[in-house]
Amino acid sequence: MYLKVTLPQLKKITLPDFVVTGFLLASIYLVLRVGLSWQEVAMPAMEIDLSFSSLPRYALFSVSRAFIAIFLSLIFSIAYGTWAASSAKAERWLIPVLDILQSIPVLGFLPGLAIAMITLFPNSRFGLEVVSIVMIFTSQVWNMTFSIYYSIKQAPPVLKEVTQVCRLGRLRTFLLGELPFGMIPLVWNAMMSMAGGWFFLMICESFALRGKDFRLPGIGSYMSVAISQGNIQAIIGGALIMLVIILLLEVFVWRPLLSWASRFKWEEFTGKTMPEVFMYRLLKRSPLLDKIMDQALKVLNRVIDVFEKNSDLETSEKKQGGFLKIITVLAAIALLTGCLVGSWKLIALLLMLNGEAWVLVFSHAFLTALRVFVAIFLASLWTIPVGALIGFFPRLTRIAQPLVQVAAAFPTPMLFPLIVLALHWLGIGLGLGSTLLLMTAVQWYLLFNIIAGASSIPQNLKEVGQTYGLSKTAWIKKVIFPALFPFLVTGWTTAAGGAWNASIVAEYVHYKGGVFVTDGLGALMSQAAEQSNSAMLAASLVVMILAVVGLNKVCWKKLATVAEKKYSLGE
Structure with a gap:
């Protein structure tokens, strides 16, 4: 069966059509350019050019890896999160597995994956590219999956009743009901996931294995080499190009997506919504994009019809x-x-490992655990009020969101050496300094989820305080905090996992051929990876997994149950 596609006539082509066409052509060029580069011969210690003229090319490679990873993360999140939320039997297995996967740091996936890919593709860069993309994927996917899972679990009962009355199949129930309900937190968590990918970019593009250095052309490798050489000029240049990348993504990707997602806010009547941004308004006026979307929806409807028809045949x-x-x-x-x-x-x-080694592992794990809890506590003190304020008012969201996104997306490990030097100058050691570095990593998980939660509060719920004459304190306690609580739980859960992961770069900081280090599980793991100490790396990894999963069971899972049963929207 062939689809007949009717393109707009020449006289109807508008400025938005030129924008869409330009985007499609640029995407085709990007795919071809990156695809050809993957066929190049792999060189473990690839020379990285620190001249400013090489930065645009390196930026192209890094952005392409990040987008491939975020696309794979979206597919995985929707499939895994929906399955876990829709099947009680599957949930008992899938959520503990997700807890374990989230607790594995980027370095935990590196040795086995790198050796396998390099062995399979010894004569091209393809294997290293796969390693890099999968490592970026593991730093992006988990909070998106939790977002899908919690959104479906907390969907209002009336939403499920409507889909049953309309006799929608399982796939249409998800696409027309559950996915739109969770669209706002999903977009915010996708933004956070992209920021998570940038956070570990240096490790994902430049790593050591069995005494050999492996590098891929990209901003992460550029910054890694600049930091190792102490080249301040190159560090500043890399930081500036990262800011340019983040700002471009903000204008052309995230702001239009947030503007589009705001239409799915769950409320009984239309209230104030986020103002449409210029790029979103421009794309809406494109007849060419309308044609493309119409054809895509027709294909999707046919696929759904076939899927649901086959699933109904006993x-x-x-x-x-x-x-x-x-x-x-x-x-x-x-x-x-x-x-x-x-x-x-x-x-x-x-x-x-002997008993002395295990004592070392557990004592270091205890120190990292203390830093994680202190970092989450400190981050919560400012993200809860600020995030609620930003998300509560659409106009404020429009102003503050770009600033938040830029700050969150910037990979702070690129500046860790300079921050550590400044702390050292102030007389603050890495023991305390690493806690502050961890806070720079976890605060964005909290802030993004809180803003998403505040943005999702229906207008009629916001006006309850005025209707019943509640004081501001009572209004926050009885209306706002319960509405935000499910999003807070998601933020705390993902922030805790992110903090343990971030400890590998916050407790072990390279600069100019030297290392700043403090006692902690992250530092122990980084040292073991560099020294190819498989036994110590495995022990550190196992203890970190047990710590994250144990905390999820003892603390975060119980809070999630409270959020689902007591504070679910629509109960």
Whole structure:
């Protein structure tokens, strides 16, 4: 079956059409340019040109990796989060697995993945590119997945009732009901995910393995080399190009997306919404984009029809049931076998460590845990009031959101050496300084979720205080805080996982051939990775996973249950 696409006539082409066409052509060039570069011969210690003229080319490579990773993160988040929220049986397995995956730092994925990809693609850069993209993916995907999961779990009962009355299939229920309800927090968390990718950009593009340095052309490698050489001019140049990238993404991607997502705010009547930004208004006036979207929606509707028609055929289910069961059993056996083999090899590694080494690991983990809690507490003190204020007023959101996005998206590890030098000059050691560095990482998880929560509060709920004559204190306590609480839980959960991950760069800072280090699990892991100490790296990784998962079970999961049962919108 062929789709007939009717493009606008020449006389109807407008300025927005030129913008859309330019974007499509630029995207095609980007795909071709990056694709060709992946075929180049891989060189472990690639020379990085620190001249300013190389920055645009490096920026192109870094942005392409970030967008590939965010696209993969979106697909994974929707599939995984929806499955976990829709099936009680699956939820019992998927959420603990998600907790474990979130707790694994970027370095935890590096050794095995890098060795496998370099072995599979020894004569091209493709393997290293896959390693870099997957590592960026692991720094982006988890908070987006939690956002989808919590949005579906906290969807108002009336939303589910409407989809049942309209007899919508499972796929249309998600696309027309659950996904729009969670669109605002999803977009905000996607912005945070992109910022998370920038945060670990240096590690993802430049890393050491088995005594060899591997680098990919990009801003992360550029900054890594500039920092190792103590080249202040290059560091400033790299920081400035990062600001340019962030500002361009802000204008052309995130602000239009937020403006579009605000139309899905859940409320009984139309209240104040975020004003439409210029780029969003421009794209709305493009007949060419309308044509493209119409054709895409037609294709999507046909795919949904086929999917739901096949899913409703009981005879088909009976015919395929036996085959699907066999496939499921075989997949489960293969997965179980892989887990057993991997567990056995991991245990063998851990047994190589003596009691003294384990005491070192746990004592360092305790110190990092203290820093994580202090960093989250300090970040909560200012993000809750500021985030609520920004998200509560659409006009203020429009003014403050670009500033927040720029500040959050900038990869502060690029400036960690300069910050540590300043703290050292003030007489503050890295023990306390690393807590402040952690706070720079976790505060944005909280702020983005709080702004998303405040932006999602229906207008009629905002006006409850005036209707019943509540004081400001009572209004905040009985209306605003309960409405924000589910988003706070999401922010605390992802911030905790992000803080443990960030400890690997906050407790172990390179500068000009030297290292600033303090006792902590992140520093221990960074040292083990650099020295190729597999046993110590495995022990640190296991303890970090246990710490994050244990805290999720003991603390964050209980708060999430309270949010779902007591503060879910529509209850």
